[in-house]
Amino acid sequence: MAVEARAAAAAGAAQTPLERLRPFAEAFGTLAVAGLLLLAFGLTSSVFLEAANLRNILVQITVVAVAAIGETIVMLAGGLDLSVGANVLFGSVVAADLAVRQSLPLWFAIPVGIAASAGIGLLNGVVSAVIGIEPILATLGTFLVAAGLAKIILHSSWIVVDSSFFADFVQTKVFWQLPVMVIAMLGLYAAASLLMRATPFGRSIYAIGGNPAAARIAGLPTTRVRIAAFALAGAFAGMAGVLQIGQLGIVSSGNTTGLEFQAITAALIGGLSVSAGGVGRVERTLLGAVIVGMIANYQTIRGVPPNYQQALLGGILLLAILVDRLIRGRA
Amino acid sequence: MRAAARATLDKRYLDAWFLGAMTVGAIVLFRLIEPSWLNSQTLQSIVTQNGPLAIVAMAMTFSIVSRHIDLSPGSMLALSGVVAGVVYRDHGSLALGLVAALGICLASGLASGIFVARLGLNAIMVTLATYIWARGLALGFTNGDPIVVDTSLTSVVNHTVGGFTIVAPLVLGVYLAGWFTLSRTRFGRYTHAMGGDPLGARRAGIRVGLYTTLIFVLMGVATWLASMIVVGQLASAQPYAAPSLELDAIIAVIIGGTRLAGGEGNVGRTLLGVAFISILNSGLLNLGLTDAYYQAYKGAALLAVLSAQILLRRRIAEDVRRRQEHERLLAEARGYA
Secondary structure (H helix, E strand, O other): HHHHHHHHHHHHHHOOHHHHHHHHHHHHHHHHHHHHHHHHHHHHHOOOOOOHHHHHHHHHEEEEEEEHHHHHHHHHOOOOOOHHHHHHHHHHHHHHHHHHOOOOHHHHHHHHHHHHHHHHHHHHHHHHHHHHHHHHHHHHHHHHHHHHHHHHHOOOOOOOOOOOHHHHHHHEEEOOOOOOHHHHHHHHHHHHHHHHOOOOOHHHHHHHHHOOOHHHHOOHHHHHHHHHHHHHHHHHHHHHHHHHHHHHHHEOOOOOOOOHHHHHHHHHHHOOOOOOOOOOOHHHHHHHHHHHHHHHHHHHHHOOOOHHHHHHHHHHHHHHHHHHHHHOOHH | OOEEEEHHHHHOOOOOOOOHHHHHHHHHHHHOOOOOOOOOHHHHHHHHHHHHHHHHHHHHHHHHHOOOOOOOOOHHHHHHHHHHHHHHHHHHHHHHHHHHHHHHHHHHHHHHHHHOOOOOOHHHHHHHHHHHHHHHHHHHHHOOEEEEEOHHHHHHHHHHOOOOOOHHHHHHHHHHHHHHHHHHHHHHHHHHHHHHHHHHHHHHHOOOHHHHHHHHHHHHHHHHHHHHHHHHHEEOOOOOOOOOOHHHHHHHHHHHOOOOOOOOOOOHHHHHHHHHHHHHHHHHOOOOHHHHHHHHHHHHHHHHHHHHHHHHHHHHHHHHHHHHHHHHHHHHHHHHO
């Protein structure tokens, strides 16, 4: 007994302070970064901390944050989805086309739009999990297909959605003056978090992302779970597309350029393990999206041109990967 | 026994045969739809236009064989051209512009290499960051407008020999050098080893950090060369240039039969992959499609070819396995008799 205790004490002493901080840093590092940024931006800008501006940040990140839920789930399963941006566009185009150009009721148009995006996700799942094309290549192919289909439906034009239902996403406030779409985003994150933590499906995604071979030997239906993960990511992309109709009031082909990379960046800043699946939390991706949104908002307040904002986003992504490595240590 | 040996031999060239058939199929299909397509003039313009893609795809082969990947060349090509353009515009010296562009390409390649090799960061994520910031800088430096670079570079790049521009022999030279390096030198052998078994390569004493960094620097040089061709051809530096060059290059390498998992591949196959992508792009554009149909058809064609390739590969592997099983049983039966 005494020997064991001494050995344990020795092991504890052998840990450097950084190593002892590690679990803590993993759990609260992102939150601390968000807090520090909030403080720094608040001290250096008079408008940043105004309630209206903070609310504005939440509205601005909603579309990316919802699409990033799906991206996170796919990355947790060990994949990568480059088709998310095009898929958000596809879902919004289908829903807007049915609702405005075909004058069909919204209860029909919106679910069909989400289902169309889920269909692209399903295609991702089938070509990568069943046929075996690497996810990065498969989703590159579906990226082209989804973007092409969306533009074909658009007829190289745009769709103005003049509907009180969609306008209410931004205009109707629920509580704390937060608009409907922000509440929807929070609800979707709560649902996804529950799904990943408390259901067999969520646990098997972690298992497959962490060690695919072990998951298969343990009897998990790896192919089916991977397909479901991609299809679910497609459905979240479709929901993000519907929310975007409400946010912008117009659907055009430039709406979602680069959105997949913003979603990946949000997930990575949220502390998703970079090199392999199986590590990370869906709700932290929301924190990642908030951080990206705060930085973009602050740059706009400070008058940084959008092109340089993009350059800085790349730098921030690189920083996030570096910090991830420092916290987790060498793999 | 001889039949089995022949089957394994054929298997080695299966990807090449398959891709050759696909390319011929695409040519025939596009000719049927549009009989005037592909005369000697189209062929020359295909080679000229896809020279930059071919050069970047050669370097991408090294990257993928070593089990990495590089998403930076499209954005870096634009940034490299813009840097050359800005220096030329402000100082009037083309040579200085070329050197500055080479400098930024080398620096970016070196940085990515160090991040991946020394700090062990994931190459997809590091080069994804470059993909984002490099395009942002290219757009920021120019406010999104092209810079006119009407210099001797244009006349050099457009100089024709026997109907082909200087780009054709340049690409040929790059591929000969790439083939020699990847299959005949120590650097090439180590590239294969690192991709096949990274830990084993390290334990065998290969300086993995050094060679990995070299591979990213090689991509920097290739990107610079490609960007100078593009600037010369357009007589201007375009911040929006080469919007999805990296994706076409990766597809060319993979369709050529090099595995994304690393450890094997050669640049000859990549050239075949580039030929297929070039034919596909040219044929689709020649149909006078809008951007929308072009994207949708291209995506569908890529998915179909990649799927067919994998299914065919699996079928052949199954075939070989079954034949070996059969021969094993035969040998066993002979033993009993």
